[in-house]
Amino acid sequence: MKFAGLLVMPAGFFLALAALVLFPASSAASRTAFVLCGLAVEALGLVVALRGHMEDKETSRS
Amino acid sequence: MTPTPPPAMSDAAFVLVLALLLVSPLAIAGLALINTGLGRSRSAAQSLLGSLAIVAVAAIAFALAGATFAGTAAGASHAMHAGGKPWDWLGAAPLFLAGLGSAPPQAQLGLLFEFLAVTLAALIPWGSGADRLKLTAGCAVAAVLGALVFPLVAHWVWAGGWLAQLGLNFSLGAGFQDPAGAATVHVLGGMAALVVVWLAGPRKGKFPPGGFATAMPGHNAVYILFGCLLALAGWLAFNVAGAVLWLHAPLSALPGAAVNTLLSASGAVAATFAVTRIRFGKPDASLCANGWLAGLVASSATAGIVTPVQGLVIGLVAGVLTPLLVEVLELAVSVDDPSGAIAVHGAGGLWGLVAAGALAPQAGQLLAQLVGIAALIGIALPLVYLLLWVVNRFVPLRVEQDGERIGMDLHELGGGAYPEFVIHRDDSYR
Numbered sequence: 001m002k003f004a005g006l007l008v009m010p011a012g013f014f015l016a017l018a019a020l021v022l023f024p025a026s027s028a029a030s031r032t033a034f035v036l037c038g039l040a041v042e043a044l045g046l047v048v049a050l051r052g053h054m055e056d057k058e059t060s061r062s
Numbered sequence: 063m064t065p066t067p068p069p070a071m072s073d074a075a076f077v078l079v080l081a082l083l084l085v086s087p088l089a090i091a092g093l094a095l096i097n098t099g100l101g102r103s104r105s106a107a108q109s110l111l112g113s114l115a116i117v118a119v120a121a122i123a124f125a126l127a128g129a130t131f132a133g134t135a136a137g138a139s140h141a142m143h144a145g146g147k148p149w150d151w152l153g154a155a156p157l158f159l160a161g162l163g164s165a166p167p168q169a170q171l172g173l174l175f176e177f178l179a180v181t182l183a184a185l186i187p188w189g190s191g192a193d194r195l196k197l198t199a200g201c202a203v204a205a206v207l208g209a210l211v212f213p214l215v216a217h218w219v220w221a222g223g224w225l226a227q228l229g230l231n232f233s234l235g236a237g238f239q240d241p242a243g244a245a246t247v248h249v250l251g252g253m254a255a256l257v258v259v260w261l262a263g264p265r266k267g268k269f270p271p272g273g274f275a276t277a278m279p280g281h282n283a284v285y286i287l288f289g290c291l292l293a294l295a296g297w298l299a300f301n302v303a304g305a306v307l308w309l310h311a312p313l314s315a316l317p318g319a320a321v322n323t324l325l326s327a328s329g330a331v332a333a334t335f336a337v338t339r340i341r342f343g344k345p346d347a348s349l350c351a352n353g354w355l356a357g358l359v360a361s362s363a364t365a366g367i368v369t370p371v372q373g374l375v376i377g378l379v380a381g382v383l384t385p386l387l388v389e390v391l392e393l394a395v396s397v398d399d400p401s402g403a404i405a406v407h408g409a410g411g412l413w414g415l416v417a418a419g420a421l422a423p424q425a426g427q428l429l430a431q432l433v434g435i436a437a438l439i440g441i442a443l444p445l446v447y448l449l450l451w452v453v454n455r456f457v458p459l460r461v462e463q464d465g466e467r468i469g470m471d472l473h474e475l476g477g478g479a480y481p482e483f484v485i486h487r488d489d490s491y492r
Contacts, residue, residue: 009443010440011440020234021145021147039439046443053397
């Protein structure tokens with residue numbers, strides 16, 4: 001689960017990069033929304049990785 | 063578009079920055095002292111010796127390989143083209159610092175700044191792995207950060223890399239701005255701390271089966287708090303030198319950057335003092351130290367950009383967030399981070415970068431900062447995990463069980479830091 005989370009993070013980064021390439025400088029709102037979506041995907045990956053860490057801890061306790 | 067070379071630096075600015083950089087190792091000394099104080103007494107000598115070794119290994123690794131990958135502004139680099147724009151992603155400076163003496167003075171100062179920055183970054187995860195990380199493991203982590211990861215990010219941010227060129231190529235303000243290492247040093251160090259904690263696991267007895275997390279307080283509040291004062295001196299030097307080097311700030315703007323640094327730390331420690339007093343009835347010394355450091359970390363991104371009032375508010379927010387995040391990470395997420403580096407350096411640095419973008423006068427600066435943060439979390443964190451996971455296969459990060467029981471000093475050095483005092487055995491914490 002930790003590895004899955006870590007794999008999701010680069011996906012969020014490429015989403016943020018895509019915003020710069022796909023939208024011109026004039027459409028700042030679209031760019032911002034896209035970059036925020038990328039960050040949200042990264043945050044999701046981080047949460048999944050942290051959940052994986054917690055599950056590892058629970059397993060090692062029992 | 064190709065980046066324009068940085069404006070020429072006056073002799074006065076050169077001397078000032080050089081003098082400041084010679085003072086900035088006080089930040090490293092402060093952090094080493096804080097890390098030692100926050101660990102246990104039976105690991106104190108190993109902690110400080112480890113700090114020395116890590117500084118040495120990080121500097122050597124950066125000299126042998128890292129400086130080549132970091133490159134210099136307007137120097138040789140590797141770039142690819144996508145979407146009609148150049149993406150400068152890796153430096154290509156001469157190997158082994160060749161030609162350093164004949165480089166422009168500003169490039170030499172930039173390199174010295176990076177040398178000091180990489181040692182500070184490498185020291186951050188050492189505090190998080192306190193009481194269970196082996197000396198060899200700490201050195202291996204420092205080598206990876208110094209030779210590979212830090213140079214990559216430093217090139218993107220300080221040496222005309224694609225993040226620095228976001229303003230030029232995509233009209234995002236002045237490009238990603240990180241004048242004193244909030245991203246390259248602190249967020250990177252905080253992420254490495256998270257990875258070290260993930261790979262090494264918690265200290266023995268920290269999370270007992272079916273119970274709450276065990277409190278393992280730092281062994282010396284005097285080290286911790288004096289380390290904070292030392293760190294202030296180093297941070298003032300780093301922030302002012304960074305403002306000249308990377309923001310090209312005029313000399314008249316430098317006192318303001320120093321005032322902002324002090325106000326940010328002051329606001330942060332005042333806020334943490336209040337939060338811990340409300341939460342626990344009395345202020346908590348180690349959390350107040352964490353708050354102070356978080357204020358300094360946030361100022362690394364903002365000191366040369368914001369007004370004094372804004373600097374104070376940035377520190378106040380950092381001071382409120384830090385103790386709460388330290389508590390959440392330990393109690394809700396089962397992360398054993400004795401130095402609080404993930405919250406202090408990781409989250410504090412991120413907050414500073416966002417605040418710098420939100421308060422900058424240029425349009426699009428916030429978006430540039432957010433893209434930089436996306437690069438740190440999306441590329442640097444998985445890369446650090448991958449590299450340290452490989453390191454852990456060959457050089458196990460965690461000490462043997464017996465070493466943790468008798469203490470790192472006895473196990474790794476054969477003698478303790480305080481031979482005349484009675485040291486607590488492991489059972490006394492339970």
